[in-house]
Amino acid sequence: MFIDIKEINKIYMDQDQKPNTVLKSINLSIRKGEFVSILGPSGCGKSTLLSMIAGLTDATSGDIFVDSKKVVKPGKDRGMVFQEAALFPWLNVSENVMFPLRKEMSKEEGLERARHFLAMVQLSNYANLYPHELSGGMQQRVSIARSLAMDPAVLLMDEPFGALDEQTRSRLHGQLEKIWTDTKKTIVFVTHSISESIKLSDRIIVMGTRPGTVLTDIKVDIPRPREEHKTEMAVLEEEIMELLKKEIDKVVDEELAYEASS
Numbered sequence: 001m002f003i004d005i006k007e008i009n010k011i012y013m014d015q016d017q018k019p020n021t022v023l024k025s026i027n028l029s030i031r032k033g034e035f036v037s038i039l040g041p042s043g044c045g046k047s048t049l050l051s052m053i054a055g056l057t058d059a060t061s062g063d064i065f066v067d068s069k070k071v072v073k074p075g076k077d078r079g080m081v082f083q084e085a086a087l088f089p090w091l092n093v094s095e096n097v098m099f100p101l102r103k104e105m106s107k108e109e110g111l112e113r114a115r116h117f118l119a120m121v122q123l124s125n126y127a128n129l130y131p132h133e134l135s136g137g138m139q140q141r142v143s144i145a146r147s148l149a150m151d152p153a154v155l156l157m158d159e160p161f162g163a164l165d166e167q168t169r170s171r172l173h174g175q176l177e178k179i180w181t182d183t184k185k186t187i188v189f190v191t192h193s194i195s196e197s198i199k200l201s202d203r204i205i206v207m208g209t210r211p212g213t214v215l216t217d218i219k220v221d222i223p224r225p226r227e228e229h230k231t232e233m234a235v236l237e238e239e240i241m242e243l244l245k246k247e248i249d250k251v252v253d254e255e256l257a258y259e260a261s262s
């Protein structure tokens with residue numbers, strides 16, 4: 001498999017210096033070119049897992065392999081997009097996209113590459129503007145273009161549209177799907193939105209919490225464009241909602257029991 005996650009465990013120390021098992025025995029395999037969402041309630045360890053694939057966080061035990069190479073640190077084969085675009089305010093749009101490439105190619109080549117990827121996210125006309133002159137959705141598209149410009153095999157996206165309004169989010173879903181089809185990247189997409197995961201993914205990894213485990217691995221067989229199959233989407237949404245409700249109830253019950261005993 002292209003991404004292999006093997007027996008990953010992660011223990012953090014909590015504020016009382018007690019061990020907190022955040023991820024327990026996570027095993028996952030992702031095919032090249034697959035669009036996989038990781039869905040789960042807040043705190044189940046989605047971002048921690050993504051950050052481990054990126055090489056930004058170490059596992060307590062277990063290994064992750066990308067294209068048969070063990071992940072030990074961040075690499076150019078894995079691009080990351082966060083919820084906040086984190087652009088450099090003193091650089092214009094093109095310069096932001098070119099920034100990670102500055103040591104690898106001439107300015108002209110960098111500009112050409114920026115132009116190509118800005119066209120892909122439909123921002124060709126905004127290349128000379130500065131981040132503060134863009135909307136949140138546009139900033140996020142610049143951040144996607146910046147990741148794509150490095151030509152990573154894997155795009156790791158941590159709630160990339162979480163801070164955007166519903167309409168912008170919906171438009172960006174369409175753009176992301178097109179980018180994925182055109183570039184054939186492998187995408188691992190973290191979200192807590194059930195509908196977003198159904199709309200975009202080939203597979204949805206539903207995580208449970210305390211500790212974070214894989215509850216189910218759902219293959220989404222609904223044909224694309226998914227908007228044309230609203231009934232099937234609603235049925236799957238209901239099914240996943242039921243699964244997650246149990247997880248959320250579990251956390252609330254635990255918290256109430258803790259409150260009552262203290």
Ligand SMILES: Nc1ncnc2c1ncn2[C@@H]1O[C@H](COP(=O)(O)OP(=O)(O)OP(=O)(O)O)[C@@H](O)[C@H]1O
Nearest residue numbers: 012013014022041042043044045046047048049192
């Ligand atoms: N650096 C850290 N030190 C200690 N605990 C941490 C650290 N990072 C995350 N945690 C804890 O690990 C758990 C999982 O966090 P994580 O951010 O991975 O979850 P998540 O599913 O992405 O949540 P959300 O959807 O709210 O972003 C949480 O309980 C969090 O408090």
